[in-house]
Amino acid sequence: MGPSPTTQKERFARGSLAGLLAGILATLIMLLLSLTIGGVSLPEALGSAIAQFLPLPLFDYLHQTLGGDAKHYLFYIILVGQCLVFALFGGLCNLLIDRLKFGQWRDEQGDLQYSVGLMLAFVLWLFTGLIFLPLTGSGIFGAQLSTGVMSTMLSLAITGIAYGLLFIFMHNWLTWRALKASANADLETDATFLDKQQQRRAFLRNGIVVVGLSALGVAAWRFIVGAASGGSGATTRDPQLQSSLVDKYQAKISPPPVPNYGEVQSVADLSSEITSNDKFYGVSKNLASDPTVDGGSWSLSVDGLVAQPFSLTYKELTALPTHEQYETLMCISNEVGGEYMSNARWEGIALKDLLQKAGDIKPGATKVVLHAADNYSDSIHLSKALEPTTMVAIKMNGQTLPSAHGYPARLLVPGIYGMKHVKWITHIEIVNTDYKGYWQQNGWSDPAPVKMTSRIDTPRDGTKVTANKPTYIAGVAFSGNKGISQVEVSLDGGKQWQKAVLKRPLSALTWVLWEVPWQPQAGNHSIIVRAIDLQGNVQTPQIASPLPDGSSGYHTVSVNAS
Structure with missing residues (x-):
């Protein structure tokens, strides 16, 4: 050698x-x-x-x-x-x-x-x-x-x-x-x-x-x-103010307020009523790349505790009768004031119609499990699966469902956080067990109902505004499938609340755009927002982190007028 x-x-x-x-x-x-x-x-x-x-x-x-x-x-x-x-x-x-x-x-x-x-x-x-x-x-x-x-x-x-x-x-x-x-x-x-x-x-x-x-x-x-692109502001940071907000909190108003619908002005930084596909938030379990599914070879199987299991090709699925619905999705990991919330017009097939094609559901069935092309899985209760607004979506904002958002098909489950809206579905299974999905095994909520939230889009936290010049405080509010009846803004630490003008929502499943006219005096200002749903439930000021049930608290921004 x-x-x-x-x-x-x-x-x-x-x-x-x-x-x-x-x-x-x-x-x-x-x-x-x-x-x-x-x-x-x-x-x-x-x-x-x-x-x-x-x-x-x-x-x-x-x-x-x-x-x-x-x-x-x-x-x-x-x-x-x-x-x-x-x-x-x-x-x-x-x-x-x-x-x-x-x-x-x-x-x-x-x-x-x-x-x-x-x-x-x-x-x-x-x-x-x-x-x-x-x-x-x-x-x-x-x-x-x-x-x-x-x-x-x-x-x-x-x-x-x-x-x-x-x-x-x-x-x-x-x-x-x-x-x-x-x-x-x-x-x-x-x-x-x-x-x-x-x-x-x-x-x-x-x-x-x-x-x-x-x-x-x-x-x-x-x-x-x-x-730089994340949500502005945070929950209330003053412990004394936070304590005061909690002490004054009234959990429910009866009867619920009548929505103050009106015209909302076009304001810079206010979210669009419809989020474009490329700007719609995206979250998955995958560290680097999401699956790319070939629609030509893809199929969707429906089985488990059903009388007649079956499967559909993409062509067969898209040939079924469809309906449209406007719906907002929010990730359970979204912080108060965060950006993991978007709204779109969806088109698809009601999940209950697919389950009916499988014949009678056998006694003891309790959950529907959704399996995805990236080995992700989650489950929803059978009763939720049979609601008419629970959909297997195939289109988004008039276009074929983008790959990043679940092509060929994804689930939509109004009122529940986004982790339950399984993307890249390949298999729907009816079971009689309390199935725990990927994130539930990591400690996240299984029922996962959306917590009411409101967000200030403008002015942004830490920005400067012109004193004595008319402007607007504006943002969005969302409560899953419970709708929004009122949004209120406070400039004095929660002592007084001013009602916002609401833009009539596209459906009961979407966020609501809101706006308050404002002419700021010179100095520093702390702006707080809260919402009330159509049932009279008031957004809680109690601060909670996203894990395990979703975040809560009042979104607060600080601005300087000069």
Whole structure:
């Protein structure tokens, strides 16, 4: 065997650096395969497993600290970890090849043969499919994943071969550099030689640092952009004021107020009555990419405790009689004043009509379970499923349901938080058990009724307005399927409340746009908003975080008039 690194430390360092560089490229290939052909994404599989088993207090802390982007940060951390594992694997491989006397796999100059890379790919393929994926709950070679066994095996093979061959290429390139440096050693002083050794070690460290900083940079950018585009203001921050609001709170007004419908002026920053598809909020369990479903091969099965199970192709589903409804969706993780709330015009088939096609429902049935293409699942009570407004939607704002919002079909369940509105539905199952879905297993509410909320869209928190110039305080209010009868604004800490003008809503299932004319005097102002539903229930001032039942409290913004 030809020249080789003189020490185990140097062999390990060279293998680790080759493994890191090859691992970064192989990881990019893995993600590309996941996005294009539906291949497996190991960071997604591990991230889902971690999120599923996080202790509830830690989950709540991370959600409070990082918000909805917490899953993205987890993905970036796992991504960096995967690259570092590739580096470790490369270092160990370079040591074991000589330790196990596989010398015939090096040429005269110490270069590794490409057959070593193929062997490395095979070992990684077996380890990932038979050990790693089962440990994440994904089954042998991803049997429990939506990607399926064959797609998982294929994408893992491509990624492994890419890593193995790139590892050999990088290793041999580094070996060539070392030989070149050795050939010129007699022209260098000892100090210069030592300096080059230090540079090579620094190169390894810097490679790791670059990967880490790149991921952190992306995470920081997402955080900055999210903060800039997020909701304004917060719940009431003054403890004394909060105590006063709670003390004066009247839970219900009887009879309910008569809605003060009128014309709402067009004001900058006030939410559109209909949210465009591209601006409609999106949340899913997936860390990086949502599923891309082929409508041509997709089918929807309806079974369980029914007399006549059946399935429908996309063409058959879209041929069924449909109806339209305007409905607002809100995520259970939405903070008070947050942006995870949007309104759209939906078209689809009533879920009860689909269930009736399956014949009589057998005695004892209590819940309807919805299964999705990304292995997500959730359930609703049978009585809720039979309500006429519970819909399997196929269109959104007059367009075919976008992929990001559940194409080919998604569920709509008015009055319940968005996690129950399952996207990318593939299977509807009637059961007689108290089925707990993905988020319920993480500690979130199972009934999940929407809590009444109101939000100030304008003025934004921390902004300046012109003193003594007429302007407007405006926003939206939402109460699930209970409607809104009144919105009130206070400028004096809740001592007095001014009724807002309401724009007549598009349906009883949507948010209401509201507006109050205002001519601010010079100085600092704290604006508080609350709502009352059509049954006379008053929005609670009691502050609660989203986990586990949804947030509550009064949205408050502070502005300066000058």
